[in-house]
Amino acid sequence: xxxxxxxxxxxxxxxxxxxxxxxxxxxxxxxxxxxxxxxxxxxxxxxxxxxxxxxxxxxxxxxxxxxxxxxxxxxxxxxxxxxxxxxxxxxxxxxxxxxxxxxxxxxxxxxxxxxxxxxxxxxxxxxxxxxxxxxxxxxxxxxxxxxxxxxxxxxxxxxxxxxxxxxxxxxxxxxxxxxxxxxxxxxxxxxxxxxxxxxxxxxxxxxxxxxxxxxxxxxxxxxxxxxxxxxxxxxxxxxxxxxxxxxxxxxxxxxxxxxxxxxxxxxxxxxxxxx
Numbered sequence: 001x002x003x004x005x006x007x008x009x010x011x012x013x014x015x016x017x018x019x020x021x022x023x024x025x026x027x028x029x030x031x032x033x034x035x036x037x038x039x040x041x042x043x044x045x046x047x048x049x050x051x052x053x054x055x056x057x058x059x060x061x062x063x064x065x066x067x068x069x070x071x072x073x074x075x076x077x078x079x080x081x082x083x084x085x086x087x088x089x090x091x092x093x094x095x096x097x098x099x100x101x102x103x104x105x106x107x108x109x110x111x112x113x114x115x116x117x118x119x120x121x122x123x124x125x126x127x128x129x130x131x132x133x134x135x136x137x138x139x140x141x142x143x144x145x146x147x148x149x150x151x152x153x154x155x156x157x158x159x160x161x162x163x164x165x166x167x168x169x170x171x172x173x174x175x176x177x178x179x180x181x182x183x184x185x186x187x188x189x190x191x192x193x194x195x196x197x198x199x200x201x202x203x204x205x206x207x208x209x210x211x212x213x214x215x216x217x218x219x220x221x222x223x224x225x226x227x228x229x230x231x232x233x234x235x236x237x238x239x240x241x242x243x244x245x246x247x248x249x250x251x252x253x254x255x256x257x258x259x260x261x262x263x264x265x266x267x268x269x270x271x272x273x274x275x
Contacts, residue, residue, distance in 0.1 A: 063131050155177060
């Protein structure tokens with residue numbers, strides 16, 4: 001397993017408040033060596049960075065999938081999530097057109113499985129994993145949470161995820177998946193690569209966040225609104241939708257991050273001892 005360790009952000013202590021320090025480990029392979037050695041592209045892409053409270057205990061973790069249409073982008077630890085008392089895992093995954101669906105979805109599941117298996121080694125609580133991401137990253141998080149087969153490959157029930165908080169994720173089949181089939185982005189499809197296809201009552205808590213419906217990419221708000229409605233009609237009482245008026249697809253993460261942080265804090269507060 002390859003990884004780089006960086007110690008950083010030693011926070012000063014004021015008025016008797018305990019000092020908190022954070023660590024960043026980079027480029028951790030989330031597939032086993034036996035898989036990595038068979039595929040050079042997988043080996044170069046499928047790794048993650050983990051930022052965590054060095055002396056923390058029982059903390060929550062946000063698993064963050066970057067955006068970029070599944071054709072671009074790089075793993076990241078968003079600055080808005082630093083120094084908040086929880087861990088953040090930035091995930092890299094393979095991209096289209098070098099691979100096609102479902103391979104990048106499988107990469108996302110492999111990363112989440114890695115965090116479930118290893119976060120306790122860093123002091124984190126595996127019952128407090130929040131899956132999030134922007135745009136394509138939101139879509140990937142939605143797919144591996146709603147379609148349980150991806151995590152079941154690792155003998156993990158997707159309902160163990162503490163919460164799903166996608167930023168402007170696609171609820172229908174992603175436009176890049178459609179492009180791989182020669183379908184134009186304005187032709188909506190709902191199939192096995194659509195989060196909408198897997199609506200059910202027993203999901204983890206879901207907080208859907210989009211930008212302004214008049215400013216968003218394509219019909220992104222309307223997709224999420226339909227996902228919310230269909231979840232509710234299936235008996236799901238743990239889903240909500242926020243529309244951030246005045247913000248477009250690219251600018252909506254800024255006001256969305258405080259909502260994500262609040263969700264993490266609420267989940268942490270509500271976790272029962274011994275759960």
